[in-house]
Amino acid sequence: MEYSLVCHNLYAFSFSPVKKKFILLGIMFLLWVYMLYSCVGYCATMPSLVVDNYRGKETGSVSGVVKRTENNGRADLMSRLLPRPQPWVDIESDYDETSVRTSSRDLLNNEIDADRGAEDWNEMRVEGHRAPEPGAMSSFSNGSGSKKLPQAIIIGVKKGGTRALLEFLRVHPDIRAVGAEPHFFDRNYENGLEWYRELMPKTLEGQITMEKTPSYFVTREAPARISAMSRDTKLIVVVRDPVTRAISDYTQTLSKKPDIPTFESLTFKNRTTGLIDTSWSAIQIGIYAKHLDNWLQYFPMDQILFVSGERLISDPAGELGRVQDFLGLKRIITDKHFYFNQTKGFPCLKKAEGSSKPHCLGKTKGRTHPNIHPEVVQRLRDFYRPFNMKFYQMTGHNFGWD
Numbered sequence: 258m259e260y261s262l263v264c265h266n267l268y269a270f271s272f273s274p275v276k277k278k279f280i281l282l283g284i285m286f287l288l289w290v291y292m293l294y295s296c297v298g299y300c301a302t303m304p305s306l307v308v309d310n311y312r313g314k315e316t317g318s319v320s321g322v323v324k325r326t327e328n329n330g331r332a333d334l335m336s337r338l339l340p341r342p343q344p345w346v347d348i349e350s351d352y353d354e355t356s357v358r359t360s361s362r363d364l365l366n367n368e369i370d371a372d373r374g375a376e377d378w379n380e381m382r383v384e385g386h387r388a389p390e391p392g393a394m395s396s397f398s399n400g401s402g403s404k405k406l407p408q409a410i411i412i413g414v415k416k417g418g419t420r421a422l423l424e425f426l427r428v429h430p431d432i433r434a435v436g437a438e439p440h441f442f443d444r445n446y447e448n449g450l451e452w453y454r455e456l457m458p459k460t461l462e463g464q465i466t467m468e469k470t471p472s473y474f475v476t477r478e479a480p481a482r483i484s485a486m487s488r489d490t491k492l493i494v495v496v497r498d499p500v501t502r503a504i505s506d507y508t509q510t511l512s513k514k515p516d517i518p519t520f521e522s523l524t525f526k527n528r529t530t531g532l533i534d535t536s537w538s539a540i541q542i543g544i545y546a547k548h549l550d551n552w553l554q555y556f557p558m559d560q561i562l563f564v565s566g567e568r569l570i571s572d573p574a575g576e577l578g579r580v581q582d583f584l585g586l587k588r589i590i591t592d593k594h595f596y597f598n599q600t601k602g603f604p605c606l607k608k609a610e611g612s613s614k615p616h617c618l619g620k621t622k623g624r625t626h627p628n629i630h631p632e633v634v635q636r637l638r639d640f641y642r643p644f645n646m647k648f649y650q651m652t653g654h655n656f657g658w659d
């Protein structure tokens with residue numbers, strides 16, 4: 258009797274349609290929670306259109322950077338397993354530097370400055386990047402690494418070839434970089450380091466986090482600020498003949514504001530005397546020795562690597578070899594990664610990061626420069642010569658611009 262009662266109860270429990278519905282609903286709810294959880298985790302590790310790579314390592318210690326080599330194997334494996342970001346979004350520095358700007362007399366730069374901030378964020382939005390909300394997701398880590406402050410920064414120079422260098426470096430599995438220029442140490446410093454860290458890609462132990470903002474090189478406060486973040490930060494400067502750099506800078510501005518005065522009229526304070534207007538940022542940025550002096554107050558020379566913008570075009574693998582050595586990385590990026598694209602007139606990657614297709618930089622890189630009168634060019638060469646000599650002396654490297 259008792260036995261049949263138990264059986265009856267069990268039967269009722271197992272087959273009651275109401276209970277069945279409840280169980281089904283419960284299972285569906287659990288599945289929904291599980292899917293939601295997976296989706297949040299996946300989205301957090303997904304590469305955004307920002308071009309960012311979400312791999313890297315903690316900043317601030319040279320020992321950490323050296324340790325990276327030991328972890329290469331693991332980092333390699335993980336980086337292959339992780340989703341890859343969208344590389345090759347073509348961005349350029351469209352703005353003039355704070356320190357140059359404040360001392361600049363020319364309206365040309367000030368006009369550009371007026372809409373500078375907005376353009377910068379638009380630029381990032383184009384890439385799908387958003388200004389991070391302070392504290393948001395800062396401690397979130399779902400096994401694909403965490404965001405670290407950069408251990409290496411490409412600090413300059415504007416129009417030197419900084420985009421090419423960063424895009425080439427991103428091919429390395431142990432480098433993860435922000436695509437857009439954060440401009441933290443010049444324009445966004447008040448936002449704080451946590452804001453800055455949020456911009457960084459997620460990285461694994463043994464990987465290097467990087468960013469590039471060419472205006473840092475000429476920002477007076479940048480060396481002290483970077484040093485305050487970490488005295489061990491490795492600095493990379495891509496330098497280019499200051500005369501062609503100035504013309505390239507002018508060409509960029511001209512492409513956005515076709516009504517600006519001629520290069521010649523902006524170059525000279527007085528055309529007859531041939532006095533150069535050093536308050537024009539396009540001229541001032543090229544006085545490398547002066548800017549370098551400021552950096553040497555905070556960083557030893559062996560913590561700064563100078564990459565030749567010219568050689569980055571004529572021998573990209575050679576320059577990339579030096580950069581990988583400087584960063585303590587295995588030389589993974591070699592000749593095999595590049596080909597010369599005749600149409601573009603520049604070296605391009607056979608396979609960009611996260612893609613199997615060849616890639617060249619976009620049309621804002623490698624613009625045709627306007628013809629500048631040879632006399633003006635010569636006058637500028639004469640102007641820069643002593644500064645170049647000083648720069649060669651300081652760096653112990655003759656860049657061959659004279």
Ligand SMILES: Nc1ncnc2c1ncn2[C@@H]1O[C@H](COP(=O)(O)OS(=O)(=O)O)[C@@H](OP(=O)(O)O)[C@H]1O
Nearest residue numbers: 349350415416417418419420421505603622623624
């Ligand atoms: N591989 C490759 N492809 C295209 N362009 C290349 C490459 N390597 C170096 N360059 C040179 O990079 C110059 C632009 O420099 P930046 O990227 O530093 O410019 S920016 O400051 O970020 O706007 C750009 O200057 P312009 O030629 O005046 O446009 C190029 O000369």
